Amino acid sequence: MKISSYAALMQKKPLEPFQYESKKLGDWDIEVAITHCGICYSDVHLIDNDWGMSTYPLVPGHEIVGTITAVGGKVAGFEKGQRVGIGWQCGACLNCEMCTTGMENLCPEHRDTCVGNFGGFARSIIVDSRFAYDIPESITSEAAGPLLCGGITVYSPLRHYDVKPSHRVGVIGIGGLGHMALQFANAFGCEVTAFSSSPNKEAEAREFGAHRFIPSADPAELQKAAGSLDFIISTIHGDLNWDAYLATLRPNGKLCFVGVPDSAIAFQAFPLLFGQLSVCASVIGGRAMMKEMLGFAARHHIAPQTEVTPMEQVNEAIRKLKENRARYRIVLKN
């Protein structure tokens, strides 16, 4: 079967209509007619080969929602017509220590939906059903897309690093990831602080769940927040004065990266020692965490703010994202 998609044929080039011959439906596979696919900033990094891991033609897209149109012989728990979602990860060995302890995201043999595979900017896809997720009924398809990568990216560190309701959580960058992080941290019961270089995002940040807004371009405003936070999630891909952010932590506080800064992360060790601080990171989440996150989002009415665009206008959508004009997550629709 030929699959119609949009692909980058070369690094940093606009996407073009692209047809490829799909793989055969394996025993564990499902075929999914894609209705929606979110655009994540990682897709832009892949198109531009910022991480040096891209191969072309490259069909981006790893926030996939659609309807099952065929199931392989060993597939359990899924049937034709069912709505499912697929995120960044599309496979793992399922036998190693990480896989058997629910951290498939850390499997050395992890496979990624649109790295070395053709992703979700397409009419359909064949994927391993063991990395597909049922979407709770109350979550719309356009909201489900961004939860499958952006949502799990900011939910998982709150759980993995044991953030508690008594904690004060900061979120750096109020964009596609950050606006979901504010909602999750608020639903966890935390006191939530938004750091943003765009002062005009304050009203929206508060609506998403921030109790405090710090216009972070002003060093004096950052200084006022000194010693006030237990856990910070950094969602941005730019370079910041990390010493200034470490100074906003309370003793035993953690600064957690889920976005990749452009340059090496530099900071002074002394404040780290005297505050017994940690600098850490988190990458998506395992399958159990994904199911938990979707259930939590459904119960707490957590949803990304999306702009839905026809799949054909993918290049305009990418341009908007690159120019930081998306509010907050763009979802392509077939």
Ligand SMILES: [Zn+2]
């Ligand atoms: Zn992503």
Ligand SMILES: [Zn+2]
């Ligand atoms: Zn494994």
